[in-house]
Amino acid sequence: MSDLILVLNCGSSSIKFALFDTSVSPLPRQPLWNGKVDGIGSKMPTFGETGIKPGPVALDENQPYPAALACIQERVLARLGHHRILAVAHRVVHGGAKYSTPVQIDAGILADLRNYIPLAPLHQPFALEAIASLLETHPNPPQIACFDTAFHHTLPRVEQMLPLPYSAWERGLRRYGFHGLSYEFISLVLAERYGEKARGRTIVAHIGSGASLCAMQELRSVATTMGFSALDGLMMGTRCGALDPGALLYLMQIEKLTVDQVGQLLYHESGLLGISGISSDPRELLRQESGNVRVQDALALYVRRIVREIGALVALLGGLDMLVFTAGVGEHNAEIRARICRELGFLEASMDEAANKNDAELISTAQSRLTIAVIPTNEEWIAASHAQALLGCAPP
Template sequence: MSAHPAAPAVESSGADLVVVLNCGSSSIKFAVYDGGVDPLPRRALWNGKVQGIGGPSPDFGESGVEPFAIELDGGTPYRSALALIRDRILARLAGRRVGAVAHRVVHGGSKYFEPVRVDAGVLEDLRSFIPLAPLHQPFALEAIAILLREYPRLPQVACFDTGFHHTIPKVEQILPLPYDAWERGVRRYGFHGLSYAYMATALPERHGDAARGRTIVAHLGSGASLCAMQDLESVATTMGFSALDGLMMGTRTGALDPGAVIYMMEIEKLGLEEVGRMLYHRSGLLGVSGISPEPRVIVRHEGDEGEAGERARIALALYVRRIVREIGAMAAVLGGLDMLVFTAGVGEHNAFIRERVCRDLTFLGVALDDAANEAHAATISAPDSRVRVAVEPTNEEWIAARQALECLS
């Protein structure tokens, strides 16, 4: 550790700390919160990320320290990344204690909706849901398993991205399959629940009772979904049984005619594993554009001549079209629209995506304030807009930390 830059000291109440881990396939985000302050501060004491796990040039960055290159064990890079995070946290404890670790777990299946303390039995249950969220579930569970072995007395709490959508009615949950599929747990679950749970807290604080009306939140990141809220509860969402459904995403298809998949398997002889890679990793913005999964990169090529420019233009047009189409569907479920909220990486930082979406929603009474939109203001709708349009940064880590403390209290 001596070759790595030292982390600056942080102030704390001296009480137990809560560590939040958000584990993906190639990155691990972490945040540390002071569990001794009530209410729990929304700003972490410090946070950071290991990225590029499994790749040729991983790096580590945390608050107060410039990202720096790291070396991970080639045989067990994920375990090595977790060990690095553990060592960095231990180096900054200054005599304090980690009282709990909260994990963002994407899928709780039909059994888990509320945060739960994880033991060996719960871990085994959660492993059975790996096929429902193969991009995230196995990595969160690997981190939990490692900590269970190394620190068996350390409380670990699983916080579920599916939990917030437990309020959607059965007519939204059930899929048009034979009824015994419902009885086996094949249903619409919905995801990004920690983000939407934060919106349910932050929006009324900023916008008052207006947020309690007919609200659609657009969580637009590398994964993307919409949530229709009424009185701050989920009543409909675009992601379904898996995180493949709904909006077009960075590398995922979103809603897709299953007949196209059957065709590719039957006629083009694609195997199940190859189809899975295509749907999760090679589709969406990346697949259509051939350039990038990120709109801010693709937009630079819209003016290019030839096929490259055409693919860039159609990729962004399709991305926006799918968002607009699904907002229309959510508005129909709500019986109208009072507030539209953009959040997550693309939603918070890409003004041109917000502008294009709102331009196509004028039929709902959406009118944008262009200057406010370019400035990423909290409210970006024009004064005469019938729909309030907002930009609200999400804070999934804080929600996970708060849920862990509530679960263990």
């Protein structure tokens, strides 16, 4: 019998899961088995797993999220065989200033983490719902929370502060940063593959449905584009990114939008979807770009905001040695990468077009002063590794 760690990555409309075998040392980076329930709350939810394409799955329409969790539990238990679950590790988006390392969850910590739901409403409540459900139905094995904000606890104080009255800082209003599990994994891979070069001035671009940049020195976070909430920084699939707060005042004072309406607009109706009116997916927009001004505008602003923020981070770093793309768009969309890199000529960046089209790891030319890489992220393995270390089964 071998022990497995189950990792759950819960979003508002999907739950990813992965099982890692702790009997193998070091912990394998590829899961023993993984899958995803997608489209939770929609009319056509799907379930997909290792080696099997997603197919329809029946979920209770009145309680689709608990039903999705129950579906995963049922499938996992059916596949356990002679294995047992050693722990359940959760990607929890927000740990605030208090949680800088993974923790084993109890009722008190769960209640504490609920305070951060307003700062990450697309992810925090759903991860906590999964944790609460398992605490009630399966109090053993232990559950471990791994925080997306933790990697950014190395941010200098000046990067954490917001230009609000100092009392706001004292109340905990500060820039936290997100996508930390992803950045932590990339930092490990960079150290393994690029050695001292990666310890210099590096920017990692985590570009998916949510998106942010992280500036690293010595493989530690020194600046990032997401701040107090997951709305800040880059333009995203349905989120606006950085926005003049005066626009929000106008929407509420003049157009009389309620707080809930503004929240819906900023999280779900903005970004690529809001401008294009078609889709939040850059792949779909690239297919419909010709002759469609709104789609052209959406893609142009999307790329421009990324380039603009890269430039700002380069200024803070005092130059740039490496640029790394990761996450869904960053790993798989060669055209978006090409458009970004074309605007970085001032950094003496030169892209190998063939390598880029093939999603190769190294996509810069030999003549490029800037090293440009594409590295798939692995948040689930990072969470499993933290759970294993916290339980004393492996060195941290």
